[in-house]
Amino acid sequence: MSKPSQIATAVRTLASLKIPFYIAGPVGAGKSQVARQSADALGYEFTDVRLSQMDPTDIKGFPSPDAAKGVMRWLPADFLPKMGSKTKGLLFLDELVSAPTSVQAAAYQLILDRRVGSYKLPEGWAIGGAGNRTIDRSIVHRMPAALANRLTHLDFEVDLDDFVAYAMAKNVSASLIAFLRFRSNLLHSFDPNTNPVAFPSPRAWFTVDKIMGANLPLTEEYMLVIGTVGAPAAAEHAAFMRVVKTLPTVDEIKIAPDRTRVPTEPATLYALTTSLAMATDKATFPRFMDYIKRMDKEWQVIYIRDALVKCNELKLDKTFTKWGVENADVIV
Numbered sequence: 001m002s003k004p005s006q007i008a009t010a011v012r013t014l015a016s017l018k019i020p021f022y023i024a025g026p027v028g029a030g031k032s033q034v035a036r037q038s039a040d041a042l043g044y045e046f047t048d049v050r051l052s053q054m055d056p057t058d059i060k061g062f063p064s065p066d067a068a069k070g071v072m073r074w075l076p077a078d079f080l081p082k083m084g085s086k087t088k089g090l091l092f093l094d095e096l097v098s099a100p101t102s103v104q105a106a107a108y109q110l111i112l113d114r115r116v117g118s119y120k121l122p123e124g125w126a127i128g129g130a131g132n133r134t135i136d137r138s139i140v141h142r143m144p145a146a147l148a149n150r151l152t153h154l155d156f157e158v159d160l161d162d163f164v165a166y167a168m169a170k171n172v173s174a175s176l177i178a179f180l181r182f183r184s185n186l187l188h189s190f191d192p193n194t195n196p197v198a199f200p201s202p203r204a205w206f207t208v209d210k211i212m213g214a215n216l217p218l219t220e221e222y223m224l225v226i227g228t229v230g231a232p233a234a235a236e237h238a239a240f241m242r243v244v245k246t247l248p249t250v251d252e253i254k255i256a257p258d259r260t261r262v263p264t265e266p267a268t269l270y271a272l273t274t275s276l277a278m279a280t281d282k283a284t285f286p287r288f289m290d291y292i293k294r295m296d297k298e299w300q301v302i303y304i305r306d307a308l309v310k311c312n313e314l315k316l317d318k319t320f321t322k323w324g325v326e327n328a329d330v331i332v
């Protein structure tokens with residue numbers, strides 16, 4: 001199993017080498033998003049094709065008679081890169097194993113031979129795919145062995161640190177990130193035996209963040225969160241949000257880092273260190289560190305790690321250098 005950042009590195013390598021690949025992972029984990037980010041990092045165009053919604057002719061092309069020559073030709077689908085294109089890109093066949101076997105068979109030639117019928121994939125384009133796992137009780141059809149043997153398989157695993165780094169880059173609220181640090185088992189929690197319609201996943205938590213930012217009445221907000229991540233996770237999230245409201249503010253800490261109250265409960269410390277990390281820049285870092293150093297070392301480490309994700313230039317700051325010397329036994 002590989003975490004998203006490792007998958008992204010592998011996808012960039014495989015796409016550059018034009019080696020077809022397949023990402024298998026849990027529902028809602030962000031497989032296609034990692035593929036898109038990898039294509040963006042390479043400067044590639046990205047075409048996402050949902051095979052589960054396709055018919056075989058969508059891949060093979062639509063038959064069209066050429067009366068002048070007395071033959072039948074196949075018109076390629078408009079989502080396929082134009083033949084002869086000089087651009088580089090990634091053709092991503094999502095939900096590959098959820099597609100009927102007839103559609104998989106139509107995609108087979110495209111993946112293996114980089115062509116189907118009279119259509120030929122441009123030289124600069126790579127092919128990859130993704131799908132859910134059979135253990136998640138999704139609609140999954142068995143991949144033909146001949147196709148599986150031609151793909152490089154990547155097993156996707158949800159990872160908290162990778163999620164936090166991505167969430168910070170996307171300006172997800174500090175309170176939600178802190179909650180998932182505190183209750184990391186709820187980042188992705190799916191029981192295939194009960195097969196719930198709403199369950200926690202990275203994709204679902206991004207939706208929750210949008211709901212929380214809409215400033216809805218509490219009863220409506222709670223109802224929508226339940227409908228997104230399920231009742232148990234929604235209840236824990238609501239309880240955590242009540243704790244967040246009791247925290248010292250970022251402004252209070254800026255003004256008086258040596259006098260502002262330092263909480264002792266883990267839930268409040270997760271929320272506070274995350275909030276400070278997301279508000280950190282080169283100007284605020286020294287004062288925040290004056291406050292953070294009043295906490296136990298484990299909370300200092302959590303703050304430092306998140307602050308460096310938010311502002312990597314802090315590694316050159318003398319405050320960080322001094323902290324690192326004083327805490328040389330800690331791996332940051």
